[in-house]
Amino acid sequence: MVSNDFRLLKEIKFHLDEILLLKRQIKEEESRITVIQKQIDGKEVQLEDLLAQQKEIHSVIASKEKELFALEKKLETSQSHSNMAHNQKEAEALEHEQSTLGKAVEELQENLLNLMDEEETASTDISKVNTFLEGSRQSLKEISEEVESKRNEYQNQIDDHDKEWKEHARALGDANKTIFKNGYNKFKESTPFAELNGQSCKRCGYGLDSTLHRAVLAQTALEICPGCNRIFLI
Numbered sequence: 001m002v003s004n005d006f007r008l009l010k011e012i013k014f015h016l017d018e019i020l021l022l023k024r025q026i027k028e029e030e031s032r033i034t035v036i037q038k039q040i041d042g043k044e045v046q047l048e049d050l051l052a053q054q055k056e057i058h059s060v061i062a063s064k065e066k067e068l069f070a071l072e073k074k075l076e077t078s079q080s081h082s083n084m085a086h087n088q089k090e091a092e093a094l095e096h097e098q099s100t101l102g103k104a105v106e107e108l109q110e111n112l113l114n115l116m117d118e119e120e121t122a123s124t125d126i127s128k129v130n131t132f133l134e135g136s137r138q139s140l141k142e143i144s145e146e147v148e149s150k151r152n153e154y155q156n157q158i159d160d161h162d163k164e165w166k167e168h169a170r171a172l173g174d175a176n177k178t179i180f181k182n183g184y185n186k187f188k189e190s191t192p193f194a195e196l197n198g199q200s201c202k203r204c205g206y207g208l209d210s211t212l213h214r215a216v217l218a219q220t221a222l223e224i225c226p227g228c229n230r231i232f233l234i
């Protein structure tokens with residue numbers, strides 16, 4: 001009777017191991033989405049910064065242009081007054097004013113040219129990021145579809161294995177069924193079974209004394225690992 005239970009438990013173990021493997025594969029598939037989503041999130045932050053930068057440059061350009069317009073007007077007015085000087089002193093004052101204004105205009109013009117360069121750089125960067133984002137979103141869509149189809153495929157296999165092990169579990173003798181159920185409930189995300197590694201538990205490393213070791217090898221009754229509480233199955 002017990003040896004039949006051992007046979008059943010080995011079947012159950014096979015299916016549970018397969019389920020664990022499939023669950024891990026689903027997680028791996030899903031991590032492909034996480035990776036690309038993280039890239040997109042990072043680029044979106046970068047895009048926001050660039051857009052804010054561009055907006056700032058635009059507003060500085062607008063105010064500098066206004067300033068330039070006013071200065072040019074002033075220079076024009078000053079120049080139109082050139083022949084109105086009544087004496088040498090007034091003429092020199094006007095000349096000085098025009099030279100100062102002229103320098104300020106030049107400086108502003110240069111300033112504006114630099115700002116326009118910066119604007120162009122920002123615009124180029126923005127379109128690069130937008131192109132990247134467009135590509136990434138397309139990839140995300142394709143990968144998500146792939147992942148979804150893989151997930152369904154793996155889930156169907158999990159469902160099949162689930163049916164299988166449950167059927168085997170129903171056939172266990174009552175006492176062993178209880179031991180198995182307790183282990184299963186306790187180690188849902190892992191495995192209720194432990195193999196041997198020499199004379200130690202492969203799961204937790206617990207060293208078996210020779211009595212327990214012999215009992216496990218005999219496979220006549222279920223033995224529980226004193227270290228991790230799993231069922232020994234060799």
Ligand SMILES: [Zn+2]
Nearest residue numbers: 201204225228
């Ligand atoms: Zn153990």
